Amino acid sequence: MNLPGFILRNAFRNKRRLALSVSSVAVSLFLLITLQVALRELTNPINDEGSSLRIIVRNKVSLAQPLPVRQLQVLEKIPGVVAVTPFSFFGGLYKGDEKFTSFAQFAVDPARTLPLLADAKIPKAQLDAWIADRTACIVGQMTADRYGLKLGDRMQFTGQIYPCDLDLKVVGIYHGTADDRNLMFHQAYLDELLGNLGTVGTWWVRASSVAEAPLVTERINQAFANSSAEVRAESERAFVLGFVSMWANIKTLIGGISIVVVFALLLVTVSTMSMAIRERFRELAILKALGFRRRELFAFILAESFGLAMCGALLGAGGAWVMYHYLLNIQKLTNGLFIMFEVTPKMMGLAFSVAALLGVLAAIAPMVTVARTSVVQGLKTLD
């Protein structure tokens, strides 16, 4: 026998409690990682090269305020602008969805949109069909899969923002973009339903290069400064982040839940370690009498506490990694609400750091008690 062996024997002395304690740490860390992944997914939009080239132009007053269609001619002439299309968020409720439709519908000018959809893979015949038919639409592969859509199907939407409903024909299904969920239809069709108001929701602009994009953004903002419809141009990524910030304080909410999870975890681990040490108090006194010093007893307690927490981390964080990487199709499970759901090394590091901290903190109270108790007091403890 050696000292590590002795620590292991002690740790496995009450197998049921050990299993329950490790499980509680594991489940809590699994939950912590899941929250972090969800937070990342919600607040960290995909940042590919395409999204760096694309610029969203919205009304400076508010996203809800439309922009005049006459701005198109000005935008097209701004140096560095390769393509511009109207980009109006319809926000309709798809027939059959009771409260929430998980994919966005955008009104665009199909012919002008093609350069902005450079990543999208879609047969040319379908693109041509879309351009040719005013009531046609294209949908992302994920949405098509979710609703079992095929070419020729009709889709009806009830307007939630605009006072009109849509009746669209699916003529194309695309894939290969960072988010294959969106539906796109003709701005002209929306204009017709609304009585040709001469406005669009936002403009979608493509810059000539990544380096040029910030300059183009600045030029657009300057071009409409002091006009009757001042604009705010920003990269697609910045726009999405700004959009997320409108969902109240989701970061604070998830952060708060994470702190509660960690705190509950701390209480469980401290309680477990305290119980484990309390029932061995007499034995620790015997070890002291036999010549074991405080630091050796501290090492026993710390090793056991740390080991318990790290086993929980291995199971919980490791389990989350395996589950989200290999076992679960989160896209399918959440009906496309979450796309990546990726456990990053940073999150694994966070989980193991939390576990390590818990292991140390949970050992402190028992160590203080052992340090304060003399051999004679310990020997008087009832078994």
Add this chain to the structure above:
Amino acid sequence: MSEPESIVTIRHLSKIYAQGDIQVTALDDISLVIAAGEFLTLMGPSGSGKSTLLHIIAGIDRPTSGECLVQGIDVTKLNESQLADWRNQNVGFVFQTFNLIPVLTAFENVELPLLLTRLGHAQRRKLVNTALDIVGLADRSHHLPKQLSGGQEQRVAIARALVTDPKLVVADEPTGNLDSHSAQEVLGILQSLSRQVGKTVIMVTHDPKAAAFGSRSIHLEKGELTN
């Protein structure tokens, strides 16, 4: 004939416990000399201070005043860490409730004090086997405490007390939880340790029959020596 060498010398030892505003005197100005190789029994009624005296001699409790020299070292002056080392090298403990570690086998329980030494695995094994041999339990070395009888458990505890080859063995009512047959065996072992191996054994007991195994008996009452 020369006087036997003393192993324990106690001078004006007092121990006072403070319980709130009340002070309880457990030991009152005790002076005592214990010779090397002696089997001394400490007797007296409950609360007379005999266990407290034993604990101070063994270095697991501290007096309020006075000196306690064991092999010339005043154990009352050692700090916690020094005391732990000193106990490991110089004192073997036998308790009333055996106090074996339940998850360790008899062999591993006996080996426990040796984990603090620099001895190699083979050396430890040899010493443990010798100690178990002395108490007649070599064939039970791989048994867990729950697989042993009370008497056997106490013999394992004695083997654990002997394995570091200490000069001093202290036993606090070692037969209190044993039947008379097992008690005779344990007392016989302690007696032979004193007579044949030359260990100094100090034993606390209530039982005059157990005390009869000792070479000398002293009585305490209300913290004072009465003989």
